[in-house]
Amino acid sequence: MFEVITWGGAALSLAGLLGLVWCILRVMKARRSGLSDDELRAVVQGVLPWNLAALFLSVIGLMVVIVGISLG
Incomplete structure (x- = not known):
């Protein structure tokens, strides 16, 4: 269960x-x-x-990874 949370956070x-x-x-192309x-x-x-x-999104994903590792 917590493995799914960890991998979901990694995907985020x-x-x-x-x-x-x-x-x-995009900004480099414009420059x-x-x-x-x-x-x-x-x-x-x-x-x-x-x-x-x-x-x-990246920060939320990392927080989910930490929660998944901590609980698992």
Whole structure:
């Protein structure tokens, strides 16, 4: 039972990590495309909520892993 919780938390953390990588790649692509400062700022502001959500998902996943290990 607790093994499922641990692996579920690991999956959540991995999903959050993939989201963070996507955010990094999206901003790097925007920087390389030679956008003006205002356009680049708009891209970063659009990516920011996704970045925070991915970070939150990763943290929640790590907390679930710790709970699963502690209880198991």
